[in-house]
Amino acid sequence: MLCIIVVTLLLEATPLLVNAEMVTTCESNVIHRLSCDTGVISVQAAVFGRADSATCSEGTSPQTDCSVVGTIEVIKKRCDGKKVCELNTNIFSLPDSCSSPLKYLQTKYNCIPAIHQVTCEHSLSHLQCDEGQVIFVYAADYGRRDRTTCSYTRPESQIQNTDCSSPTNKVAESCNGKNSCVIKAKNSEFGDPCYGTYKYLEVAYACQYPEVTQEDTVECICPVFTGSSKAMLCFRLSTALLLAAAALLTSSVVHTERVISCDDSHNVQRLSCETGVISVEGALYGRKDRETCSEGRPKEQLVNTECSQPGTLDLLKRRCNGKRLCEYNTNVVRTADPCPGIFKYLETNYTCLPAIHLVVCEHSLADLYCDDGQVIFIYGADYGRSDRTTCSYKRPASQIENLYCSDPTRRVSDSCNGRNRCTVRASNAVFGDPCVGTYKYLEVAYVCEYPGLVPEVSTF
Numbered sequence: 001m002l003c004i005i006v007v008t009l010l011l012e013a014t015p016l017l018v019n020a021e022m023v024t025t026c027e028s029n030v031i032h033r034l035s036c037d038t039g040v041i042s043v044q045a046a047v048f049g050r051a052d053s054a055t056c057s058e059g060t061s062p063q064t065d066c067s068v069v070g071t072i073e074v075i076k077k078r079c080d081g082k083k084v085c086e087l088n089t090n091i092f093s094l095p096d097s098c099s100s101p102l103k104y105l106q107t108k109y110n111c112i113p114a115i116h117q118v119t120c121e122h123s124l125s126h127l128q129c130d131e132g133q134v135i136f137v138y139a140a141d142y143g144r145r146d147r148t149t150c151s152y153t154r155p156e157s158q159i160q161n162t163d164c165s166s167p168t169n170k171v172a173e174s175c176n177g178k179n180s181c182v183i184k185a186k187n188s189e190f191g192d193p194c195y196g197t198y199k200y201l202e203v204a205y206a207c208q209y210p211e212v213t214q215e216d217t218v219e220c221i222c223p224v225f226t227g228s229s230k231a232m233l234c235f236r237l238s239t240a241l242l243l244a245a246a247a248l249l250t251s252s253v254v255h256t257e258r259v260i261s262c263d264d265s266h267n268v269q270r271l272s273c274e275t276g277v278i279s280v281e282g283a284l285y286g287r288k289d290r291e292t293c294s295e296g297r298p299k300e301q302l303v304n305t306e307c308s309q310p311g312t313l314d315l316l317k318r319r320c321n322g323k324r325l326c327e328y329n330t331n332v333v334r335t336a337d338p339c340p341g342i343f344k345y346l347e348t349n350y351t352c353l354p355a356i357h358l359v360v361c362e363h364s365l366a367d368l369y370c371d372d373g374q375v376i377f378i379y380g381a382d383y384g385r386s387d388r389t390t391c392s393y394k395r396p397a398s399q400i401e402n403l404y405c406s407d408p409t410r411r412v413s414d415s416c417n418g419r420n421r422c423t424v425r426a427s428n429a430v431f432g433d434p435c436v437g438t439y440k441y442l443e444v445a446y447v448c449e450y451p452g453l454v455p456e457v458s459t460f
């Protein structure tokens with residue numbers, strides 16, 4: 001009993017964590033959608049078929065007990081570690097014994113805090129924990145599940161297959177227990193689950209102190225329950241939540257992310273923040289060592305290890321600071337060739353800073369304000385359009401289809417920094433027109449500071 005009390009106390013101390021959701025789909029061919037606003041999916045239970053006579057019965061009393069064995073494994077494999085997971089019942093085949101047409105799919109899941117990372121095909125991503133902590137990978141999937149992720153200037157044909165999922169153990173095998181780990185999002189690592197589609201690797205992991213994590217310790221901590229599988233299960237679940245708490249604590253301290261894209265074709269580099277906004281900390285276009293992006297390259301393309309293009313950091317800060325999501329490719333930074341004949345890469349370090357994030361549609365007013373005594377400090381502002389959904393309600397398709405209209409601007413910082421309140425009109429009259437004919441929006445990220453306390457982050 002002691003064990004359960006301890007666990008309860010810990011869970012009470014971290015009330016954010018328990019967040020059970022259940023979704024039930026009564027018909028086949030409709031979408032069964034699991035999603036987490038914060039954290040990632042952890043499937044706890046799933047039934048396909050029928051386990052009771054009430055659910056989805058519409059007044060009849062159908063045959064019970066014809067569930068498909070292994071449903072939970074299938075759904076876990078597909079959905080654990082993701083923020084969104086959509087499927088339909090066609091992925092299961094029902095046994096003949098289950099003739100009742102009134103079957104259903106029911107999934108129970110939690111949203112557990114984790115570091116969630118997406119790396120576009122041909123980029124390298126760094127999984128990294130604080131000193132003394134190690135990586136624990138919840139899940140990894142290489143493929144494509146939507147049209148928007150890693151889509152910047154990719155041809156339509158390469159992003160239209162959104163049914164390409166291939167959960168993989170490889171990331172866990174090579175990263176678990178390490179303090180940091182580099183993963184190449186490439187066919188050479190994972191195979192090619194959908195030829196011709198531009199893919200991405202989605203990884204969810206936690207950082208934890210090594211001694212807390214091993215399943216062996218579960219038994220030592222909780223000897224009373226040895227032999228009782230139900231109690232063990234309960235405790236393992238709690239352990240997962242505790243790990244998650246560790247991850248939450250780690251990620252609320254500023255966590256630096258690093259992504260590297262090799263300079264071939266149109267590889268997309270993606271920066272994203274689940275909470276807060278992007279702050280680019282370091283960027284290199286060039287080459288600093290012989291190993292990075294060396295695969296299949298002749299030696300003479302790797303010899304110059306002191307090659308970097310000036311201005312890359314400023315360019316990416318301007319483009320990405322203050323946004324939640326920023327996609328681009330090396331064409332965007334390649335303003336000149338800093339070392340002809342050398343094969344280059346783009347390495348970017350960024351963090352996610354807490355900030356007030358505001359989006360206002362063209363012709364509306366942005367009202368920025370702080371508490372009494374505090375003043376505004378702008379991280380970034382951009383007037384344009386980079387997705388199809390923001391500010392799109394009833395606008396004709398022609399006005400929302402240009403997604404490459406980005407125009408980072410200093411105007412908002414010029415007029416708002418240091419003030420307690422500030423109003424800015426999202427209009428061509430203020431910002432000029434970066435893309436004629438497109439309906440635009442203004443995206444601003446700012447913090448409120450006591451005057452004199454200048455944030456350590458430099459802005460553009």
Ligand SMILES: *[C@@H]1O[C@H](CO)[C@@H](O)[C@H](O)[C@H]1NC(C)=O
Binds near residue numbers: 281283284347
């Ligand atoms: C990114 O961070 C790592 C680790 O701190 C550092 O070694 C590397 O030089 C940084 N890269 C850039 C481009 O700033």
